[in-house]
Amino acid sequence: MYRLGRTALPAVRRTTRALRRVSPATRRAALPIGVAVSLILGMNGASSAQPATSAQPAAVADRSAKAPVVSAPNRLPNGEIIDTEQEEQQLRAFWTPERMEAAISADAADGPSGDAEGATGDAGAVGGQGPVDMGAEEIGPDGPPGQWPAKLPENEPPRVELPRVDTSSKAAADKALRTGAPVGKPRLNGIPTVGKVFFRNPLDNQTHACSASSLLSPSRLLVLTAGHCVHTGPQGGRPGRWVDSWLYIPAYYETSRPFGSWVARQLHALAGFTDNSELRWDVGMAAMIPLHGQRLTDVVGGLAFTWNRPIGLRVRAVSYAGNYGWGQTPYYCDGTTQWVPGDTRIQFDCDMQHGSSGGPWIYQYNDGRGFALGVLSSVYCCRKARSPYFNNSMRDLYYQAGS
Template identity: 30%
Template sequence: MRRRLGFITAGGMVLAALTVAQPPAQAGATAAAGSATVAEARATIHGRPSTDADTAARLSTAYWTPERMRAARPAPMPDGVDAPDGEAVDRPGRIGAPRDVAAPAAPRSSAATLSAAPAGRGQGTQAVNASPGVGRVFFTHNNEDFFCSGGTINNPQANMVSTAGHCVHPGDGGSVWFDNWVYAPEFTEGVPLHGLWSAKEFTSVEGWVDWGYLWWDFAFVTMHPLSGDRLVHVTGGQGLSVNKSKSFSAMLLGYPGEPPFDGQSQYYSSSTTKAAGTQRVKLKDCPLNRGASGGPFLRAWDNDLRFGYVNSVMSYKFSGNMYGPYFDDDVLDIYTVAKNKQ
């Protein structure tokens, strides 16, 4: 049976405010030459490079016990630099022809799409099915356990997850990426329905990793196989769009973890996006909060297939609105680097 997602209106929520930092002097001009450059790192488990799929699965499962997953805290949304003038210089945008660069894909096994998960909590105006192509992300930073959200992408190697940059790296210019990174697709009532998948490699952009700029707050993560299977073959995957209109009907899916949510199941918010800044989009009056970071902005959502096209990812909240980086040819370049990684 398909699990229906809960929806809670913004009226009953305490909305998280964004702390807006002042940009460094000539921020855009300083970083423009390097911001669009790919930033990459091998994932680690307990601080050691994750190179073997079977070892990664064994160590990740041993670390991420049900108790530890319940105790993980929703990752803070970024306080990163939010400077419209600097953004226009640093990321003026490379908007080419609108393209669907990957199409949604159903799981190869029909059994993988079926679950006996309970109905989502809360009352909603829509009946929205949970997607097996959206999951909860777990990671460790400074000896603390956190969670974000992510979406499976149908890439050629069938092994990709999209998420926010701040869900893989603190954006402080340092060399330390987050540790013990796993993905639990269609995490439901505290149960990873389709297993825990271990990260193999992170692919982001220097504009986030070195500078913490919100307009670059995205990443792609390639995952190890699990028991010989590839992620997209088991769960299916979202498509990916670039250069589309900044105003589109969007379905946001993720795992908010602050009251009234607890991060244990998927929730949704749906409305029409608007342009924000130079290369960002926003969804007004979005109730989702910390923990939903990295979950997809989906266009052309198909509620029967339970997939759509990722067109941004959730980055931060400000004045009740959810913001994400606009997916244009800059993002396509990073995806192209990541899409064929084994």
């Protein structure tokens, strides 16, 4: 995740009371659904929530046409396009437990205006030169609220039961403490609709990781993440590159793969990010290949997708934050969306950092389900998690990637 400004807190220090490890014991909110919607325009899903009192930046122009959808096929490290079952198996074999544990969080810091001020990310990390913040040239909503599907599935989501952790030795106990694993008894921990993605950055030839989530879509094969988790963006005057070796593991837990390893077929992003690294377009999606004849959301479920929602909604951000649990188990923050002052993005109080890039912001969260209306993109100095505002450009990205 792009981090802005101050140095990260120590990895084991827990300073945000709203941050909790994901567990089915968490409070389950009621799940009211939006009104009837139009399939063609994404279904008007007007919310009953009232906008926040935070002032909305003054609109200058609607520039959604300047963020067209771009895409590229997923490739093996040698550059071969993944289009056969044998190549899928090659990629799964590439991602050994050792490689997954060693993968670097796709993080880079930059100053408030995107000038890489105070950067603390790895020199070769995705987006390592810092993104560009173009200011309030477009704000949402730029159309009526919409969502897909019109109604969330009523079936119970699948469960994730983690193995018992051996605490018979000091080493095993230390491991349990380090990862936040359940101690002494099995426990549900994590949600199938959120997982971890692994990929290789061709600019630094290193392996990286982000958070991600499965989305309900017509294809039933769609994954949501941050734009810098599918494309590097321009760096140091050089054009950006699509990442490769992209693999998604739903409900990832300490290298375990409870629902299998899903290989991406196609990566999708917005040109505003791939051409200019603009954070307001820092959204990425991936179309997956069916696994054993099954489609992703048929196996793990998915979040509904929504856009042009009002500000002031209560959301839950879920991610594999490295500063909480070493990126091996999912954590969450709850908060209320507000505009970033003088900007087109949204934010709320949360300090999940390394590895949290790509984690969904979930509206009307209920036991792993709800509506994705944002994605963890950056954290600015004082524990402000930020996301692009999901407007019509994100709607177009969703329809193209998920059809």
